[in-house]
Amino acid sequence: MRRPLALALAVLLGAPAAAVAAGKPTTLRADDIATAERLRDQALRDDTAWNFTEGLTTEVGARLAGGENDLKAREWTIAKFKALGFDKVWSEPVTFPKWVRRSESGAIVSPHPQPLALIALGNSPGTPTGGLEAEVVAFDSFDALQAADEASVRGRIVFVNAPMQAHRDGHDYGIGSRVRSRGPSLASQKGAAGFLLRSAGTDHNRLPHTGVTAFAEGVKPIPAAALSVPDAEQLARVLARGKPVTVRLALDCGMDGEYAGANVIAELTGRREPDEYFIMGGHLDSWDVGTGAVDDAAGIGIAVGAAKLIAALPERPARSIRVVAFANEESGLFGGKALAAKYADKIGNAVLGSESDAGADRIWKITASVKPEARGAIDQIAALLAPLGVEYDAAAPGHGGSDLSEMHRVGMAALSLYQDATRYFDWHHTENDTLDKVDPEQLRQNVAVYVVAAYLAAQAEGDFGSAPGAFARKAP
Amino acid sequence: MRRPLALALAVLLGAPAAAVAAGKPTTLRADDIATAERLRDQALRDDTAWNFTEGLTTEVGARLAGGENDLKAREWTIAKFKALGFDKVWSEPVTFPKWVRRSESGAIVSPHPQPLALIALGNSPGTPTGGLEAEVVAFDSFDALQAADEASVRGRIVFVNAPMQAHRDGHDYGIGSRVRSRGPSLASQKGAAGFLLRSAGTDHNRLPHTGVTAFAEGVKPIPAAALSVPDAEQLARVLARGKPVTVRLALDCGMDGEYAGANVIAELTGRREPDEYFIMGGHLDSWDVGTGAVDDAAGIGIAVGAAKLIAALPERPARSIRVVAFANEESGLFGGKALAAKYADKIGNAVLGSESDAGADRIWKITASVKPEARGAIDQIAALLAPLGVEYDAAAPGHGGSDLSEMHRVGMAALSLYQDATRYFDWHHTENDTLDKVDPEQLRQNVAVYVVAAYLAAQAEGDFGSAPGAFARKAP
Numbered sequence: 035m036r037r038p039l040a041l042a043l044a045v046l047l048g049a050p051a052a053a054v055a056a057g058k059p060t061t062l063r064a065d066d067i068a069t070a071e072r073l074r075d076q077a078l079r080d081d082t083a084w085n086f087t088e089g090l091t092t093e094v095g096a097r098l099a100g101g102e103n104d105l106k107a108r109e110w111t112i113a114k115f116k117a118l119g120f121d122k123v124w125s126e127p128v129t130f131p132k133w134v135r136r137s138e139s140g141a142i143v144s145p146h147p148q149p150l151a152l153i154a155l156g157n158s159p160g161t162p163t164g165g166l167e168a169e170v171v172a173f174d175s176f177d178a179l180q181a182a183d184e185a186s187v188r189g190r191i192v193f194v195n196a197p198m199q200a201h202r203d204g205h206d207y208g209i210g211s212r213v214r215s216r217g218p219s220l221a222s223q224k225g226a227a228g229f230l231l232r233s234a235g236t237d238h239n240r241l242p243h244t245g246v247t248a249f250a251e252g253v254k255p256i257p258a259a260a261l262s263v264p265d266a267e268q269l270a271r272v273l274a275r276g277k278p279v280t281v282r283l284a285l286d287c288g289m290d291g292e293y294a295g296a297n298v299i300a301e302l303t304g305r306r307e308p309d310e311y312f313i314m315g316g317h318l319d320s321w322d323v324g325t326g327a328v329d330d331a332a333g334i335g336i337a338v339g340a341a342k343l344i345a346a347l348p349e350r351p352a353r354s355i356r357v358v359a360f361a362n363e364e365s366g367l368f369g370g371k372a373l374a375a376k377y378a379d380k381i382g383n384a385v386l387g388s389e390s391d392a393g394a395d396r397i398w399k400i401t402a403s404v405k406p407e408a409r410g411a412i413d414q415i416a417a418l419l420a421p422l423g424v425e426y427d428a429a430a431p432g433h434g435g436s437d438l439s440e441m442h443r444v445g446m447a448a449l450s451l452y453q454d455a456t457r458y459f460d461w462h463h464t465e466n467d468t469l470d471k472v473d474p475e476q477l478r479q480n481v482a483v484y485v486v487a488a489y490l491a492a493q494a495e496g497d498f499g500s501a502p503g504a505f506a507r508k509a510p
Numbered sequence: 511m512r513r514p515l516a517l518a519l520a521v522l523l524g525a526p527a528a529a530v531a532a533g534k535p536t537t538l539r540a541d542d543i544a545t546a547e548r549l550r551d552q553a554l555r556d557d558t559a560w561n562f563t564e565g566l567t568t569e570v571g572a573r574l575a576g577g578e579n580d581l582k583a584r585e586w587t588i589a590k591f592k593a594l595g596f597d598k599v600w601s602e603p604v605t606f607p608k609w610v611r612r613s614e615s616g617a618i619v620s621p622h623p624q625p626l627a628l629i630a631l632g633n634s635p636g637t638p639t640g641g642l643e644a645e646v647v648a649f650d651s652f653d654a655l656q657a658a659d660e661a662s663v664r665g666r667i668v669f670v671n672a673p674m675q676a677h678r679d680g681h682d683y684g685i686g687s688r689v690r691s692r693g694p695s696l697a698s699q700k701g702a703a704g705f706l707l708r709s710a711g712t713d714h715n716r717l718p719h720t721g722v723t724a725f726a727e728g729v730k731p732i733p734a735a736a737l738s739v740p741d742a743e744q745l746a747r748v749l750a751r752g753k754p755v756t757v758r759l760a761l762d763c764g765m766d767g768e769y770a771g772a773n774v775i776a777e778l779t780g781r782r783e784p785d786e787y788f789i790m791g792g793h794l795d796s797w798d799v800g801t802g803a804v805d806d807a808a809g810i811g812i813a814v815g816a817a818k819l820i821a822a823l824p825e826r827p828a829r830s831i832r833v834v835a836f837a838n839e840e841s842g843l844f845g846g847k848a849l850a851a852k853y854a855d856k857i858g859n860a861v862l863g864s865e866s867d868a869g870a871d872r873i874w875k876i877t878a879s880v881k882p883e884a885r886g887a888i889d890q891i892a893a894l895l896a897p898l899g900v901e902y903d904a905a906a907p908g909h910g911g912s913d914l915s916e917m918h919r920v921g922m923a924a925l926s927l928y929q930d931a932t933r934y935f936d937w938h939h940t941e942n943d944t945l946d947k948v949d950p951e952q953l954r955q956n957v958a959v960y961v962v963a964a965y966l967a968a969q970a971e972g973d974f975g976s977a978p979g980a981f982a983r984k985a986p
Contacts, residue, residue, distance in 0.1 A: 092747045095624040148571040148801075151941060239715050240800070240941040264944040268801070271568045271945075324716070325624075325744070465627060465716040468740040469747075 060408040060496030062415075069493075070418055070486045073343050077482035083339030084474050086114065087332045087394070091325040091469045098322035099362035100132035100293035107318050111298045111334070111359050118338065119345055120300035120357075126376060128361035130368040132293040133157055135322055136286040138259060140230075143167060143280040146272050151262040152230065153323065154285045155214060156246035156365055158258040161228070165284035166191070166257055168227045172273050176213050179220055188225035191281050192217070193232075193273075195266050200236040202398060204455030210234025211245070218258035219249045228283050229258040232266035237460035240264050244321050245463045246365050257285045295319075295361040297369045300338075302345050304354040304492060309380075311354035312491040313387035313446075314340065314484055317363030317437060324467030328458060332472055332480075333390035334359045339477075340484035344492070351492035353385060360437040363391070370437025374444050378502065381445040386491040386498045388449035388484070389435025393462075394472040395454040396423065396479045400487075401430040404447045405499025411490070412449075412498075418486050422479055424451075431505075442505055447498035451483055536884040536972030538891075545969075546894055546962045549819050553958035559815030560950050562590065563808045563870070567801040567945045574798035575838035576608035576769035583794050587774045587810070587835050594814065595821055596776035596833070602852060604837035606844040608769040609633055611798055612762040614735060616706075619643060619756040622748050627738040628706065629799065630761045631690060632722035632841055634734040637704070641760035642667070642733055644703045648749050652689050655696055664701035667757050668693070669749075671742050676712040678874060680931030686710025687721070694734035695725045704759050705734040708742035713936035716740050720797050721939045722841050733761045771795075771837040773845045776814075778821050780830040780968060785856075787830035788967040789863035789922075790816065790960055793839030793913060800943030804934060808948055808956075809866035810835045815953075816960035820968070827968035829861060836913040839867070846913025850920050854978065857921040862967040862974045864925040864960070865911025869938075870948040871930040872899065872955045876963075877906040880923045881975025887966070888925075888974075894962050898955055900927075907981075918981055923974035927959055 090110060097107040108125065115123040133156050140150040171190045173179040179187075179194055194213045198206035211234055218229040233243035242262040249255045261269060273279050298318060304310065316333020320326020337357040344355055360369030370389075377384060386404070400419055402412045409428065416426035433439050434448030442448040454476075461467045491498065499505075566586060573583040584601065591599040609632050616626040647662055648669045649655040655663075655670055670689045674682035687710055694705040709719035718738040725731045737745060749755050774794060780786065792809020796802020813833040820831055836845030846865075853860060862880070876895055878888045885904070892902035909915050910924030918924040930952075937943045967974065975981075 088747070092744060092751075093622045095622070146569045146571070238942075238944075238946045239717065240944065241716060264942070264946050267946055268568060268944065271564070466714075466740070468714075468716065468744065470714045470740050470743055 057407045058496060060411045060494050060498060062411050062490050062494055066490060066493040067414065067418065070489050073485045073489055074418060074482045076343055077339065077485050078478050080339060080343060080478065080481065082342045083335035083477050083481045086335035086338045087327060087472055088469060089114065090331045091327045095325045096322045097318060097320045097326050099130065099295060099319040099365055101322060104295055104319065108296060108298050111318060115298070115300040118342055121303040122301040125296035125298050126372065128295045128297055128369050128372040129292055130295065130362050130365060132290045133365065134287060134290045138285045138287065140259065140281060140283045142269065142272060143282050145277045145279065150265045150269065151240040151242055152259040152265065153242040153244045154287045155218065155244060155258045155260060157248060158285060158287055159255045160288050161257045161283050161285045165282050166228050167280060167282040170273065170279045170281050172270065176217060179217060182224065184224045187221060189227050191228040191230060191283065192221040192226040193230045193269060195232045195270050197232065198234060198236050198459060200456050200459060202454050202456050203452065204392065204458060207234060207459055214245050214260065215247050218247045218256055219253050222249065222253050222256045226256060228256055231260050233260045233263055235263060235459050235462060235464065238263050239466060241464040241466050243463040244323060257283055259283060259285060297361050297373055298359040300357045302341055302350055302355040304352055305350040306352040308354055310383045310385050311356045312488045313356045313358060313384050313438065313441065314389060314488060315358035315360060316390050317369060318359035319362045319364055321364060321463050323465045325469065326467060327469045328393040328467050328471050329462055330391050332394035332477060336390045336477065336480045336484055339481035340488050343485050344489055351489060353492040355488055355492055363437050367437050367440055370440035373437065374440035377441065378444040381441065381502055382500050384441055384446040384500050386447045386449060387434050387438045387441055388451050388487065389438040390451065390480060391436040392453040392455050393458040394477045394480065395457060396476040397451045397483045398423065398454050399425045399427060399452040401427050401450045402432040403442065403505050407496065408447065408498040411494055415487055415490050419483055422482055424483060445500055445502045445504040447500045449487060453480065533883045534972060536887045536970050536974060538887050538966050538970055542966060542969040543890065543894065546965050549961045549965055550894060550958045552819055553815065553961050554954050556815060556819060556954065556957065558818045559811035559953050559957045562811035562814045563803060563948055564945055565590065566807045567803045571801045572798045573794060573796045573802050575606065575771060575795040575841055577798060580771055580795065584772060584774050587794060591774070591776040594818055597779040598777040601772035601774050602848065604771045604773055604845050604848040605768055606771065606838045606841060608766045609841065610763060610766045614761045614763065616735065616757060616759045618745065618748060619758050621753045621755065626741045626745065627716040627718055628735040628741065629718040629720045630763045631694065631720060631734045631736060633724060634761060634763055635731045636764045637733045637759050637761045641758050642704050643756060643758040646749065646755045646757050648746065652693060655693060658700065660700045663697060665703050667704040667706060667759065668697040668702040669706045669745060671708045671746050673708065674710060674712050674935060676932050676935060678930050678932050679928065680868065680934060683710060683935055690721050690736065691723050694723045694732055695729050698725065698729050698732045702732060704732055707736050709736040709739055711739060711935050711938060711940065714739050715942060717940040717942050719939040720799060733759055735759060735761060773837050773849055774835040776833045778817055778826055778831040780828055781826040782828040784830055786859045786861050787832045788964045789832045789834060789860050789914065789917065790865065790964060791834035791836060792866050793845060794835035795838045795840055797840060797939050799941045801945065802943060803945045804869040804943050804947050805938055806867050808870035808953060812866045812953065812956045812960055815957035816964050819961050820965055827965060829968040831964055831968055839913050843913050843916055846916035849913065850916035853917065854920040857917065857978055858976050860917055860922040860976050862923045862925060863910050863914045863917055864927050864963065865914040866927065866956060867912040868929040868931050869934040870953045870956065871933060872952045873927045873959045874899065874930050875901045875903060875928040877903050877926045878908040879918065879981050883972065884923065884974040887970055891963055891966050895959055898958055900959060921976055921978045921980040923976045925963060929956065
């Protein structure tokens with residue numbers, strides 16, 4: 035997961051529940067509901083998702099987009115999809131600018147010399163040979179940096195020390211991701227020589243959180259890195275002593291041409307309407323630290339687990355089920371954008387979708403953006419999820435998750451299946467994103483939620499409102 | 511803290527409570543008890559310990575024995591002791607073999623190539639240029655390695671994967687420290703080329719736990735490192751797939767001559783018996799990762815905090831109070847051994863002592879090894895500590911803590927003030943040993959305990975039984 039889409043879109047989109055139902059209602063048959071209930075309960079005893087997640091993180095490990103494991107991960111996933119018995123498995127090209135990390139280090143040079151645990155941000159350029167050494171100027175928020183005059187920033191290393199607290203809905207990531215994604219560009223515009231942030235994380239481990247940053251057009255990219263939370267607090271303590279503080283950064287990283295990657299897609303082909311599909315998945319890339327377990331091997335694993343249970347039914351559902359392992363979500367939803375571009379003109383076939391990309395802890399809420407005539411079907415799906423502890427907010431929109439938000443943007447009806455993010459930002463984009471952070475029981479609960487939604491969407495009589503522009507942003 | 515002394519000594523020493531009181535009882539005066547009570551309550555509002563801990567970890571940082579911060583830390587401490595108003599501040603030489611770490615890395619080479627987060631153990635030699643590459647042979651305990659035949663080990667990298675659980679008394683450290691301190695020597699005796707252990711820690715962070723190892727006389731030192739817990743579990747998963755697993759280790763580290771360090775000692779000089787003293791402290795060295803906050807800046811801070819409160823009384827106590835910042839505890843109690851060697855023939859002057867070296871969380875138990883005639887005074891001290899949540903086990907021995915166990919060994923009466931170690935082994939000997947792990951409120955509780963013990967021992971009428979050989983190991 036890269037950015038707080040839930041929040042952004044909740045603001046941008048009107049609540050579809052406010053619209054008026056005019057056409058024929060979308061309905062679910064009683065025997066399909068009974069089947070969905072059985073699938074849900076089977077999911078709570080099934081380890082397909084765990085096995086996928088364990089396999090990908092153990093046998094491939096970290097999967098930086100465009101890095102040496104990018105192709106290896108796709109080959110692994112294709113082989114696994116085939117072995118799991120999907121009807122079709124294919125790849126669709128996704129190209130993107132490649133960023134590489136070679137090494138990084140940093141230190142307080144004076145007045146109290148000591149190493150700093152830091153990590154370069156994706157898209158950061160490297161420092162000059164020998165490193166960058168400059169005085170630090172600190173801000174406690176993005177807004178404070180925005181308000182700063184250029185004279186205080188020019189030639190310095192800007193340090194933004196904005197803390198995040200853990201919440202179930204992860205909303206403080208809005209604070210950290212804003213500093214990370216937009217802070218370096220803003221600092222550069224004011225003449226800064228380099229940029230440091232307190233990691234966008236809720237832990238106190240000396241494992242800094244990487245993640246992508248972006249420089250606005252025409253702005254000179256400057257070296258940008260995240261300090262671990264303890265290191266940010268240490269730097270703040272040194273600064274609080276009132277003497278000028280000099281820091282040295284040595285980042286060896288940067289852009290390195292284009293890379294031809296791919297989304298990997300698996301399908302259970304529908305027996306009646308094969309061109310129409312429910313779509314789910316996660317992203318196959320990860321940051322180069324950790325093994326990309328909660329971000330986002332588990333997301334693909336959950337979708338695979340749900341699809342596998344449906345595949346074991348006596349017959350295929352009416353519509354198809356598609357599972358996507360997206361390319362390069364981390365640097366900017368490249369896989370999601372490529373998918374949306376390819377399917378935009380037939381977006382009506384994507385009847386409903388949701389991507390899992392906020393870890394592997396239990397789903398606690400469902401929301402949906404669907405046509406008014408399909409609201410009753412969503413109500414029924416939500417009722418089946420209630421025993422799993424899933425709340426239902428019928429008034430709030432769904433957005434489809436990170437990459438699939440791009441499909442939603444071009445008109446796909448979308449669910450949001452909110453995972454408990456309380457622990458997620460302890461590990462997100464760090465070396466700590468490893469398999470031991472995945473709780474098998476909570477993972478199974480995720481599969482149970484997805485299998486209900488996927489099966490009933492694939493069996494529903496009537497659609498959910500997917501159509502070009504169907505959920506476009508309304509004028510305020 | 512280096513080794514589970516509490517456990518070892520609890521076994522070795524008889525319970526002194528079983529002995530018979532024959533002489534004049536050691537007594538505490540009512541007004542001294544009232545003063546101790548006031549000091550205790552003041553301690554709960556005093557931040558001297560925090561300020562010491564914050565200052566040392568922020569302005570000096572990591573303090574590897576013999577490293578570049580060794581002298582700097584002593585100079586910082588001497589200046590701080592003087593500024594705090596101790597009557598005397600001095601250093602006493604401690605020499606020890608110096609070990610240096612330059613760099614380290616490791617990776618699974620096949621069948622699933624990936625980096626491993628590991629850290630060399632203190633006293634480990636480096637690997638040959640280009641690194642050491644060998645097949646891994648795994649054991650789940652020290653005993654399993656001990657039982658292994660040489661043919662299965664020869665030429666291989668031994669991997670011992672023995673998990674630890676968190677407990678208030680930290681007793682599982684007995685498992686991990688045994689593997690770490692004795693495993694490499696045992697593996698070398700069986701012909702192993704290298705050694706890896708699952709970190710002696712209770713966390714799941716990719717921050718491996720260093721610590722000292724020792725090679726028995728005549729045994730060839732082999733490269734030895736600790737994997738982080740997630741990496742140990744990852745290696746175990748790769749091994750569980752049943753194919754031969756090759757690992758590469760590249761450790762650049764090793765012994766580098768002798769170093770002339772020192773214990774730093776501060777004294778409040780007693781007004782009536784200046785040569786007699788209560789002794790407390792912590793060790794000034796730390797591992798080179800982290801900033802040595804819980805291990806063991808806080809230990810010295812607690813002693814300093816207690817002494818400072820006593821210094822603020824209208825007059826000095828009858829006996830002296832000594833605070834010791836020990837040299838090189840981590841590689842083998844060098845500071846403690848030097849102190850004991852120097853004062854062994856006048857050990858009777860060290861009336862009672864206790865070192866703080868298990869973090870900064872609250873003290874939950876007091877035990878003591880004292881002469882029978884002093885048991886009543888200990889009972890009274892324990893009664894004053896009960897409101898702080900401190901349990902009292904009158905039947906169990908005290909051992910004085912890590913370095914001061916050496917003073918106890920030569921005859922000093924000793925307390926054990928057990929800190930809650932539930933969280934300690936999450937951070938111990940890792941990059942995560944930083945100031946944010948110190949809870950100011952629990953730290954103050956420690957000071958409250960120490961100030962009561964220190965003041966009353968310094969004021970007691972009669973001694974606690976310190977004498978050459980007084981607490982020597984009894985024949986079974």
